Amino acid sequence: MIELYDSADRYPLSSIPPDAHPIIFHLSEAFRYGSSKSAEKTRGVLILTYYPSFSSPTAPENAAYGLNCIGLCNGRILLHVEYNSNLLSTSSPNTGDFVAHAQLRWKRTPPYPPNVTVRDTPPSGFDGGFQRSYAGVETSEIVLFRNDPDGSHYDLAATCHANAQKTSCILHFSLKCDPKLSVTVNGLDSSYLVHSSDIVTRVNEFVSSMVDYPACKS
Numbered sequence: 001m002i003e004l005y006d007s008a009d010r011y012p013l014s015s016i017p018p019d020a021h022p023i024i025f026h027l028s029e030a031f032r033y034g035s036s037k038s039a040e041k042t043r044g045v046l047i048l049t050y051y052p053s054f055s056s057p058t059a060p061e062n063a064a065y066g067l068n069c070i071g072l073c074n075g076r077i078l079l080h081v082e083y084n085s086n087l088l089s090t091s092s093p094n095t096g097d098f099v100a101h102a103q104l105r106w107k108r109t110p111p112y113p114p115n116v117t118v119r120d121t122p123p124s125g126f127d128g129g130f131q132r133s134y135a136g137v138e139t140s141e142i143v144l145f146r147n148d149p150d151g152s153h154y155d156l157a158a159t160c161h162a163n164a165q166k167t168s169c170i171l172h173f174s175l176k177c178d179p180k181l182s183v184t185v186n187g188l189d190s191s192y193l194v195h196s197s198d199i200v201t202r203v204n205e206f207v208s209s210m211v212d213y214p215a216c217k218s
Contacts, residue, residue: 002027003041008086013041023083023181024212030056033078044082047207051075051192051199054206070168071189077199078186081207085180092153094174095182099157100145107132107143125196126158139163144193156200160190169193173200177208177216 003022011017025045033048048057065073092098108130112118115135121142123129129144140162148155160169167190175181208216
């Protein structure tokens, strides 16, 4: 069991106020990664798994894969879940919308430095996006975003770094059961972006099943 505390609160985890209300995660040891390995109290849960199987790193089919692959190694992904009440003080209803608007404001809106070129990128499975390149630098940035069903906000953002060898991406969204539960899917090869809708749906189900929180129980 892991107690997940609000990232907006600034008290040390060694001295938690009695009125703090963490969200409880029941995370199997087989899926724990990094700072979540032995954590009982944390501000961010790290979950290592594989898409589309959502099996654990200890499963036989994953035995051959190390920690340095980007998605391609049997679909290896690293999920980061954070409880962030700061979203309540913004105009964004979820993490995807917050990230999309921040990227549009700071990286898509002119004026640009002389060495920066920004162009719209035709998205695959998204509703908009752009690529930001730097003169004399091999790496460029790609940002994609998807509208929510009613079209009033974004519900998913992808941020990618591209070079001649690979394009690695991160998906940003919120769990449906509580928009303050922010999720990132890290270590995603760009070839998986066409499956982004399925990834979000299945990650939502996978993570929500671990959350001891009434709104997350189907």
